[in-house]
Amino acid sequence: MNNPIRPTDEEARQLAQALMAQARFAALGVVDDAGCPLVTRVAFGLCPLGQPVSLVSNLSAHTKALKANPVCSLLVGEPGDRGDPLTHPRLSLQGRACLLDNESEEHTELADHYLRSHPKAKLYIGFADFFFVRFAVEVGFLNGGFGKAFHMLPKDLSQPG
């Protein structure tokens, strides 16, 4: 069987970084207490260091699952309305979620940064049951369309500088 994975090059890195920079939401995959995956939609942004972050509610099923088991996956790169959605580039990330205390200094700093890209989050960012999750990405899989698959390491996903 052919190996469908191409060697990661600068074009692939830039595409993956652009998908992350543009995303305002993502599909989050967690594992529930029965061992089943659960995919939900969450907000998506980047922290000042370029790591993915989300703002989640304590009431949601994905938050409960992440508290019990932090392994997770994120899918970004939306197809839009035109063309075959499976030819549109997208990026799957795997890693671990770190839940941040919403009364910490880190929360306040991140909130200022996040609201620049997600101004509508102002409506609920101060609610007691909302807090940030930061994702420590371990590996990424870029699919640039049929036959254009690449593996990505954390260093491939960080913008230089």
Next chain:
Amino acid sequence: MNNPIRPTDEEARQLAQALMAQARFAALGVVDDAGCPLVTRVAFGLCPLGQPVSLVSNLSAHTKALKANPVCSLLVGEPGDRGDPLTHPRLSLQGRACLLDNESEEHTELADHYLRSHPKAKLYIGFADFFFVRFAVEVGFLNGGFGKAFHMLPKDLSQPG
């Protein structure tokens, strides 16, 4: 803490069924051999009995994972370009994947049905490494926007008749 789940009503059932009927792709969550979730984009359609189906490649990571562990989740309901994506309704499904032999009679029947909603799949539906996966849904979670969450049973997701 308040229970954010509302009692399932006819309006919620119709919304969930409409999200499934309109979807042409989905975010699929599987668990890999290390126990980590992986979310990827897959084609999405319905079989004649109304169960979700996808057409997947044998070369993909999600297919390898499903062969080893069939538990999975699907997210459908795309936000489009306008408004806050987290207010757009979406449906998370949990269940098990059943991989269908692409030389079976069931494959041929399903292919005819599927191509009516996915005409572009004609390009690869006959490839030796592509086959259908049917999803036996066990539970669904409808999120109609903030504060509008519903649990769905398989009977809630099937169109009457």
